Amino acid sequence: MATDALVLDGLDAFYGDSHVLHDLSLRVKAGGVLGLLGRNGAGKSTCIGAIVGLVKSKGRGMTLFGEPILGLSPERVSLKGVGVVPQGRRIFPSLTVHENLTVAARGRANGGWPGWGLEDAFAAFPRLKERQRQFAGSLSGGEQQMLAIGRALMTSPRLLLLDEPSEGLAPQIVAEVAGVLKELSRTGLSIVLVEQNMKLAMEVADEVVILNNGRLAHAGPVDTIRNDDGLVEQLLGVY
Numbered sequence: 001m002a003t004d005a006l007v008l009d010g011l012d013a014f015y016g017d018s019h020v021l022h023d024l025s026l027r028v029k030a031g032g033v034l035g036l037l038g039r040n041g042a043g044k045s046t047c048i049g050a051i052v053g054l055v056k057s058k059g060r061g062m063t064l065f066g067e068p069i070l071g072l073s074p075e076r077v078s079l080k081g082v083g084v085v086p087q088g089r090r091i092f093p094s095l096t097v098h099e100n101l102t103v104a105a106r107g108r109a110n111g112g113w114p115g116w117g118l119e120d121a122f123a124a125f126p127r128l129k130e131r132q133r134q135f136a137g138s139l140s141g142g143e144q145q146m147l148a149i150g151r152a153l154m155t156s157p158r159l160l161l162l163d164e165p166s167e168g169l170a171p172q173i174v175a176e177v178a179g180v181l182k183e184l185s186r187t188g189l190s191i192v193l194v195e196q197n198m199k200l201a202m203e204v205a206d207e208v209v210i211l212n213n214g215r216l217a218h219a220g221p222v223d224t225i226r227n228d229d230g231l232v233e234q235l236l237g238v239y
């Protein structure tokens with residue numbers, strides 16, 4: 001079995017003529033959590049878009065558990081087991097919680113990794129079960145984020161990409177999100193966590209990559225930034 005969940009090798013990404021990611025290489029170990037950090041505009045969401053086939057990209061290669069995925073459509077990448085929690089959540093506000101989850105359902109039978117059903121999502125997020133008949137647009141911000149995570153899990157991913165799940169949430173809710181992500185990691189799910197919340201990233205991630213102007217600026221175990229305030233201040237602008 002491949003020991004890497006995801007490998008990007010020399011990836012460049014573009015919006016039309018605008019060249020945003022430059023020669024980006026990174027890897028996510030199978031079962032690992034990679035924190036993808038960087039200031040506003042560093043290219044984090046572009047990187048997520050490139051992985052899932054939404055942003056035009058080229059490079060030496062991109063593999064998911066050893067299988068090439070560079071150039072595949074978003075549908076094909078999703079079917080291969082990549083789930084996404086997009087920036088800003090993008091739940092369907094006029095559908096109920098139940099409907100938001102079931103539209104994403106792909107069933108338990110999958111390509112040899114654990115699948116998720118509605119009961120699994122409700123077991124992970126009991127509050128969503130209580131509110132399953134409620135319109136998603138009427139949920140609190142934290143509940144909407146849990147729904148966005150639940151919806152991504154309903155696609156039965158083996159790699160989960162989360163784009164700033166803590167954005168706009170109170171510290172107590174961020175702590176809940178951290179707990180959920182750590183629990184998911186314990187099940188063996190591989191995770192890429194895009195974050196500007198350093199506390200969350202350092203609590204959940206085991207490896208970190210910092211982007212700066214679309215380029216790799218730092219990569220290593222999370223401890224390499226935990227003890228380096230200068231690096232963090234220089235590349236992220238926070239202490």
Ligand SMILES: Nc1ncnc2c1ncn2[C@@H]1O[C@H](COP(=O)(O)OP(=O)(O)OP(=O)(O)O)[C@@H](O)[C@H]1O
Nearest residue numbers: 015018020038039040041042043044045046047087
């Ligand atoms: N659809 C687009 N068309 C053209 N340029 C874009 C598009 N989306 C993003 N960009 C540009 O690409 C660069 C990287 O943006 P990106 O959204 O990836 O940053 P980010 O690290 O996710 O930032 P944030 O933390 O603010 O979400 C920015 O210069 C941005 O202006």
Ligand SMILES: [Mg+2]
Nearest residue numbers: 044045046087
């Ligand atoms: Mg972004």
